[in-house]
Amino acid sequence: MDSTIKLIIFDVDGVLTDGTLLIGSDGTEYKGFNTQDGMGISLARFAGIKTAIITGRKSKAVEKRANELSVDYVFQGIHHKVHCLEEMIQELGITSEEVCYIGDDLNDIPILNLVGFPCSPSNAVELVKSRSNYVSTAAGGKGAVREILDYYLATQFDYELLVEQFIESKKEINQ
Template structure:
């Protein structure tokens, strides 16, 4: 699969956008830590025109807040069947599975990993996932793995330097 055909990037949250640690206070409030470089990459790839979706098995107010900050195109939480949601999104966007990049880290991501045109996993993903993806990141989940994959896709699809110049010249509100 060529990264040049990617039109949609789909992300898991825990272990991909975060380091996988769950911090839950005695009041039940959940805290997550997101990497700003991943956020900047998401902003840049959306500026370029590639859609971004999050499909996660958990529900978290912090994910909702982060998704709004980054203007994520599609957010689905509390999802057991990620494949079903993926089919909904590609139908809505009128694209093919080959146009999808998925980044996941654990066994619940395997069904989607096997469907898409390009798949990646953070360095610290479980072994069975690492064996199943097209690309294993140099970085761990929550530590720049998403940005690494986005940069690879953009490097194949665009003149990266020109893209960055255009992004900065738009003087848009930059969200990391």
């Protein structure tokens, strides 16, 4: 990892969730998100890093969670993720080397092969893990995203100071 990451992209199923799909009899899809992953995303955004979700499925739960976390870009129903990557790097004026992507399955390989900091959770398929610069000890939906973000932020920032400033900023908002 030679360059500073300016954009972090997340897959959803198997990364932000444990990959379980719960579908009610009325067709409503339910997903479980890890709150510590969410705090990690908020901390990365506070550090000035843009965030994005690219997922193959479409879900109102993803839309709601992305909204709660103020994720900068959300692409759902995407089966060829590289196009979204190219669109975002062009808009942001960055290179693919300045992108971290966290994925877990075969459809993530093309984008993992292009970014500067490819990562995966411990539950990723072996072919994905073999292409990752960092594989978390935690599984998707179980803190993998937080672990990866904490690792990266600690390599680029005074992590304790960043957290202190983040907490202080939240106090100001709540007053």
